[in-house]
Amino acid sequence: MSYSILVFVKQVPDTQNISGEAMKADGTVNRAALPAIFNPEDLNALELALELKDRFDAKVTVVTMGPPTAAEVLRDALYRGADKAVLLTDRSFAGADTLATSFALSCCVNKIGNYDLLLCGRQAIDGDTAQVGPQLAEKLKLPQIAYVEDVIDLSFDKVTAKRAIDGGYEVLECKLPALMTVMDANTPRPQAARRIMKFKRAKTPSELSKAHANADYTDAELLAEELAVLEEKGLLINEWTANEVGADLERVGLKGSPTKVKKIESVVLTASESKMVEATESGIGSLIQELIEDHTLG
Amino acid sequence: MADQIGNVWIFIEQEEGKIADVSLELVCKGRELANQLGVKTEAVLLGNNVESLADTLYSYGCDTVILAEDEALEPFTVLPYARVLTDLIVEHKPNILLFGATFKGRELAPRVASEKLAGLTADCTDLQIDDFDDKVNKASYQNKLMQIRPAFGGNIIATIVNTWDDPQMVTVREGVMKMDAPDSNRTGELVKVTPKLTDAEKVIKVIERVREDKTVDLKGAPIIVSGGYGVGDKETFAMIKELAATLGGEVGASRAAVDAGWIDHDHQVGQTGVTVRPKLYIACGISGSIQHVAGMDDSKKIIAINNDPDAPIFSVAHYGIVGDLKDVIPKMIKAFKAKA
Numbered sequence: 008m009s010y011s012i013l014v015f016v017k018q019v020p021d022t023q024n025i026s027g028e029a030m031k032a033d034g035t036v037n038r039a040a041l042p043a044i045f046n047p048e049d050l051n052a053l054e055l056a057l058e059l060k061d062r063f064d065a066k067v068t069v070v071t072m073g074p075p076t077a078a079e080v081l082r083d084a085l086y087r088g089a090d091k092a093v094l095l096t097d098r099s100f101a102g103a104d105t106l107a108t109s110f111a112l113s114c115c116v117n118k119i120g121n122y123d124l125l126l127c128g129r130q131a132i133d134g135d136t137a138q139v140g141p142q143l144a145e146k147l148k149l150p151q152i153a154y155v156e157d158v159i160d161l162s163f164d165k166v167t168a169k170r171a172i173d174g175g176y177e178v179l180e181c182k183l184p185a186l187m188t189v190m191d192a193n194t195p196r197p198q199a200a201r202r203i204m205k206f207k208r209a210k211t212p213s214e215l216s217k218a219h220a221n222a223d224y225t226d227a228e229l230l231a232e233e234l235a236v237l238e239e240k241g242l243l244i245n246e247w248t249a250n251e252v253g254a255d256l257e258r259v260g261l262k263g264s265p266t267k268v269k270k271i272e273s274v275v276l277t278a279s280e281s282k283m284v285e286a287t288e289s290g291i292g293s294l295i296q297e298l299i300e301d302h303t304l305g
Numbered sequence: 306m307a308d309q310i311g312n313v314w315i316f317i318e319q320e321e322g323k324i325a326d327v328s329l330e331l332v333c334k335g336r337e338l339a340n341q342l343g344v345k346t347e348a349v350l351l352g353n354n355v356e357s358l359a360d361t362l363y364s365y366g367c368d369t370v371i372l373a374e375d376e377a378l379e380p381f382t383v384l385p386y387a388r389v390l391t392d393l394i395v396e397h398k399p400n401i402l403l404f405g406a407t408f409k410g411r412e413l414a415p416r417v418a419s420e421k422l423a424g425l426t427a428d429c430t431d432l433q434i435d436d437f438d439d440k441v442n443k444a445s446y447q448n449k450l451m452q453i454r455p456a457f458g459g460n461i462i463a464t465i466v467n468t469w470d471d472p473q474m475v476t477v478r479e480g481v482m483k484m485d486a487p488d489s490n491r492t493g494e495l496v497k498v499t500p501k502l503t504d505a506e507k508v509i510k511v512i513e514r515v516r517e518d519k520t521v522d523l524k525g526a527p528i529i530v531s532g533g534y535g536v537g538d539k540e541t542f543a544m545i546k547e548l549a550a551t552l553g554g555e556v557g558a559s560r561a562a563v564d565a566g567w568i569d570h571d572h573q574v575g576q577t578g579v580t581v582r583p584k585l586y587i588a589c590g591i592s593g594s595i596q597h598v599a600g601m602d603d604s605k606k607i608i609a610i611n612n613d614p615d616a617p618i619f620s621v622a623h624y625g626i627v628g629d630l631k632d633v634i635p636k637m638i639k640a641f642k643a644k645a
């Protein structure tokens with residue numbers, strides 16, 4: 008028997024270079040306008056899962072919620088060693104805050120069923136909230152361990168993990184199934200060349216039908232056949248809608264989100280009386296002199 | 306006032322019987338919000354043998370201290386804390402609930418918010434009371450908590466409102482809210498509650514716990530010299546430390562420098578680090594993103610050293626030096642040593 012580990016990953020906008028145009032009028036983010044990357048700490052969560060797979064024998068399923076293009080991070084996870092991938096995608100999920108997101112993910116977990124360990128990155132770089140992990144744990148009534156750096160031991164009824172706390176660390180023991188959020192404390196393995204060869208053909212059903220539409224054939228039977236082949240080869244990325252995971256539409260997306268954006272303001276840094284100082288010895292010397300005289304220094 | 310609205314609650318974080326600074330800062334802010342709303346400021350204190358902390362909480366402005374003591378509440382583990390807090394919320398219906406954005410607060414608050422189906426906003430840099438017209442859903446709300454935080458890369462400040470069932474929950478970083486002086490003449494009411502905990506909340510066991518109090522006190526430092534990504538490497542970061550030591554200050558950093566591994570997270574200044582208000586803040590090789598600036602723009606004097614004359618940091622600086630920090634910092638050290 009092997010462990011079943013689910014890893015939750017997110018495709019995020021690369022927040023380093025975002026401009027005001029990236030926000031839509033309703034106050035949500037226009038992700039289309041931004042370069043998308045694999046959320047860094049989700050890679051740490053995946054790495055931890057893959058290490059557990061190496062150490063204890065496990066099946067690793069990656070799950071993401073996002074637009075159809077988020078299948079990209081799932082393929083990336085397959086290249087690194089994940090066994091199975093699930094994309095949760097539906098227009099009704101748009102605008103979800105962390106509560107609505109964790110609810111949708113919990114429905115997905117219930118559909119997957121059978122799991123021992125759920126892993127999330129500690130937080131995503133687009134919001135830095137670190138909320139979805141604990142909220143998903145609560146939705147599933149599972150115990151949680153946040154800020155995990157390493158798993159010391161795993162046995163069928165419990166996990167022992169080392170995790171960060173303010174000013175130090177703790178070793179915690181927790182019964183399974185459980186959810187852990189993972190810190191940037193390991194080095195994610197690179198994509199493996201052989202796995203790329205295999206999984207670059209992995210597709211979601213909608214990617215497959217899109218390829219068909221582009222090639223201008225609309226043979227439903229052929230499509231079904233090709234899907235069956237992908238499935239058999241382990242190359243099918245599952246793609247589920249809100250209905251397919253049994254999610255109550257009142258509880259997902261903007262509707263299911265208690266937090267609303269009231270307004271968005273561009274930031275104008277309040278200019279203070281700014282004095283330019285020459286980067287020369289005399290310029291810097293007189294600056295230091297001034298600061299000593301007004302008792303800021305010394 | 307129309308219906309009776311709930312009180313303002315502050316989750317009090319304590320470690321070995323010492324209250325976290327951020328909790329006291331939030332008591333001060335919470336009192337200000339409560340006064341505006343005409344409700345009480347109430348502290349929720351969990352632990353074991355912590356009753357003696359109540360006096361401190363009154364002195365900072367709490368009208369009530371709700372105390373829950375149990376062996377299972379020491380040391381902190383998330384499940385019993387979440388259980389007790391959620392039960393208290395259901396019973397007393399607070400309007401607002403504030404948490405420090407610490408390791409504990411950020412693990413606990415989302416768990417409670419999820420069970421209570423309440424909204425939660427992380428890392429707020431300001432909190433205000435105002436009305437909210439939700440044009441999309443054609444609903445209006447009075448006297449709501451405006452939860453203000455930088456968003457998305459930082460050109461933007463978002464005001465977020467929680468429109469569901471109370472409480473309106475937020476987390477706030479240490480140092481963001483100012484701590485007022487305590488007044489030992491203030492008193493309050495102690496409300497003791499008996500936690501109802503079952504084995505279900507005790508499935509997480511602490512095997513080992515190692516911690517020490519923070520070694521840096523950025524908030525209290527009168528002079529801070531901060532290094533950013535422009536410092537370039539760990540070796541050069543020693544120059545930042547040298548300047549700080551020479552001036553008798555502490556070392557700060559931007560998140561990019563922390564992420565690069567040049568210095569510990571305890572030194573990070575900004576929205577997700579510490580907020581500081583020193584007499585003098587020297588930003589070296591820091592571009593001036595809103596998340597960084599949010600944590601230092603109340604400094605009395607700011608010097609920015611950057612080789613890009615267009616860097617946004619110059620717009621908050623009182624003194625700007627355009628140049629290579631590797632050249633400027635040694636000159637500063639030399640000048641100070643010559644004059645002081």
Ligand SMILES: Cc1cc2nc3c(=O)[nH]c(=O)nc-3n(C[C@H](O)[C@H](O)[C@H](O)COP(=O)(O)OP(=O)(O)OC[C@H]3O[C@@H](n4cnc5c(N)ncnc54)[C@H](O)[C@@H]3O)c2cc1C
Nearest residue numbers: 533534535559560561575576577578590592596597612630
């Ligand atoms: C949700 C969220 C929360 C965040 N919280 C924080 C936070 O709390 N604190 C924080 O700091 N950031 C935070 N950030 C990150 C923030 O957006 C910026 O990415 C970060 O502050 C940039 O750090 P920096 O200025 O050091 O690096 P950069 O932006 O890369 O700037 C480096 C600067 O150094 C200058 N430079 C380069 N070489 C030299 C040289 N030789 N001499 C002089 N100058 C030089 C460059 O001109 C440039 O201006 C957060 C981001 C997000 C999304």
